[in-house]
Amino acid sequence: GRVGVAAKLRVSASELKIGEMLPDIPLLRYDDGRLLPQTFRGFAVVSRELPGLALQAGRFDAVSLRNSADMQDLSAWSAPTQESDGFNYAGAEYRFNRERTQLGLWHGQLEDVYRQSYANLLHKQRVGDWTLGANLGLFVDRDDGAARAGEIDSHTV
Secondary structure, three states: OOOOOEEEEEEOOEEEEEEEEOOEEOOEEOOOOOOOOOEEEEEEEEEOOOOOEEEEEEEEEEEEOOOOOOOEOEEEOOEEEEEEOOEEEEEEEEEEOOOOEEEEEEEEEEOOOEEEEEEEEEEEEEEOOEEEEEEEEEEEEEEOOOOOOOOOEEEEO
């Protein structure tokens, strides 16, 4: 087992979290597929001051993997031996059309490994007793800084 500590400060419709977290953003998601869930250490800021708009930013500098109880440097799944000092991200999501439609724009950086941008459009439509959904997204990946995982230049739809 292990113990993780986190603190949260909320002012109005904004909050700051510091410590160990379970991030669930389009560019970084924790994995709870084993006895110990994967956790990340860092900070995250979320602001929902404007109706329909959520702004997020943060930085993580360590990870506790699913098969370990200690904190380790971050690395990319495709290059686990190439460590990074941190993962930085910022994103915005805007909900409109009675919250049936969402537009999201995100950017993340695993320092000296890769940069990733993501744009998505989500829509839900009621059709009788059913709700149909569409999720369109585009990832654009590039190497970053020292390019420790090699040259990266990809687009995924």
